[in-house]
Amino acid sequence: MGLKSPFAEVPRRLWERLVTASSIKTSQNWADISKIQLQNLVDQLTKATFYAKGKSTFKEEFVTAGGVDLREINFKRFESRLHKNLFFVGEVLNIDGVTGGFNFQNAWTGSWIVAKSLAED
8 A cells, every 4th residue: 555644553454444435546645645635534534434334253343452542541531631622432542351341341431431521521
């Protein structure tokens, strides 16, 4: 793929889908991207909607391991230490656990803490 992600944290498969959805050929170079294509990519990065169709037998539903570095999170609010009013919960955090109960509980608890924090603001 010629157009490499400038974001090391974005998984390759996700990046390829975002680029393709932006009407950019994966063989293009950054210098050859039009303003319209770049705006399409910005829209994909900020407004894209993804739908799950279930899970496969080959664990393809797991997009990535890792995520936002836990040192960047204030866990009293699940708020970014780098950007005020930016909150992270669930699979987007760099918390790896056995699929199922642990991940669900992590997402539900984090979401509850964020909701409580927002209600208090």
